[in-house]
Amino acid sequence: MSSQKVWFITGCSTGFGRTLAKEALLTGAKVAITARNIMSIKDFEKDFPENALLITLDVTDPKQVKAAVEETQKMFGRIDVLVNNAGYGLMGAIEEVPNDEIKKLFDTNFFGLLAVTRQVLPIMRQQKSGYIINISSIAGVAATAGMGFYNASKFAVEGLSEALALEVNPLGIKVTLVEPGPFRTDFAGRSLHKYNGIADYDNTRGVAQKTIEEYDGKQPGDPEKAAQAIISLIDHPYPPLHLPLGKMAVDRMRDKISSFSENISAWEKVALDADFKK
Ligand SMILES: NC(=O)c1ccc[n+]([C@@H]2O[C@H](COP(=O)([O-])OP(=O)(O)OC[C@H]3O[C@@H](n4cnc5c(N)ncnc54)[C@H](OP(=O)(O)O)[C@@H]3O)[C@@H](O)[C@H]2O)c1
Numbered sequence: 001m002s003s004q005k006v007w008f009i010t011g012c013s014t015g016f017g018r019t020l021a022k023e024a025l026l027t028g029a030k031v032a033i034t035a036r037n038i039m040s041i042k043d044f045e046k047d048f049p050e051n052a053l054l055i056t057l058d059v060t061d062p063k064q065v066k067a068a069v070e071e072t073q074k075m076f077g078r079i080d081v082l083v084n085n086a087g088y089g090l091m092g093a094i095e096e097v098p099n100d101e102i103k104k105l106f107d108t109n110f111f112g113l114l115a116v117t118r119q120v121l122p123i124m125r126q127q128k129s130g131y132i133i134n135i136s137s138i139a140g141v142a143a144t145a146g147m148g149f150y151n152a153s154k155f156a157v158e159g160l161s162e163a164l165a166l167e168v169n170p171l172g173i174k175v176t177l178v179e180p181g182p183f184r185t186d187f188a189g190r191s192l193h194k195y196n197g198i199a200d201y202d203n204t205r206g207v208a209q210k211t212i213e214e215y216d217g218k219q220p221g222d223p224e225k226a227a228q229a230i231i232s233l234i235d236h237p238y239p240p241l242h243l244p245l246g247k248m249a250v251d252r253m254r255d256k257i258s259s260f261s262e263n264i265s266a267w268e269k270v271a272l273d274a275d276f277k278k
Helices: 015-026 038-047 062-076 099-127 148-171 205-215 223-233 247-272
Strands: 006-009 030-035 052-056 081-084 089-091 130-135 173-180 192-194 242-245
Touching: 006 015, 006 062, 015 030, 015 038, 015 081, 015 223, 030 038, 030 062, 038 052, 052 062, 062 099, 081 099, 089 099, 089 148, 089 205, 099 130, 099 148, 099 173, 130 148, 130 223, 148 173, 173 223, 173 247, 223 242, 242 247
Parallel strands: 006 030, 006 081, 030 052, 081 130, 089 192, 130 173, 173 242
Antiparallel strands: none
């Protein structure tokens, strides 16, 4: 069945987006492959002339979002799978990152994803079917010192997607949050904007920054295996709302659940005493 499906993927120049576009095309699917710089995806046209539709798309540009979705609908007649993948990282302590950088991050990681989703939803509602896959991060589940704004942007994606699932599941539309740990893409290199400068954060933000710089190119996660995992969800009757990817993501999700649980146990009495007496 997945072979006839129509996909729409954002951020396909490199990394997860590019890999997923290729793997989806190899299943025989039709794919709207989008990227800010269309030259970065030109090779798909030659390799998959029938099924690859190349579109310029910066997710922060509302006109491009509207035009890209309309072009896909016109060319393929439907959209079955939306993958909101475009995004980047931002490191720096909460005190260190300038406001305009924080706003730019949210414009892409949250508002861009939101704009594309809202443009595609009417099509999926009309079809009474569809699947929205939001590439979040394990950083959308558990925070790290020095990653606060990236954490916030992905936590926002998590909250939005959980509510979206409740709204659209009854309409035949599925939603999955993909939460990768570190994967070998351009994320920790050219896609990571870095700020520092306050020495008091050298033992927190500084350590995290050094760790990320050191693992760039050596991350345990394989983007091709991530793409295969995502493809395996497509025809599943009950795909998960949350899919952590890679051992580090699974471990961090389990740690988060345990720490929530320990927190409730330690403070349950205080929490319960806050209700009116019955
Ligand atoms: N790799 C990891 O370890 C990891 C872990 C957890 C989550 N993620 C998430 O995975 C997603 C993909 O990242 P990646 O790891 O594949 O890194 P990547 O190789 O750097 O790819 C990022 C992609 O996002 C695109 N992009 C950035 N801003 C955009 C915008 N405004 N409009 C359209 N496209 C935009 C980039 O396009 P340009 O080429 O034009 O810059 C690029 O195609 C991101 O959402 C990231 O947060 C990655």
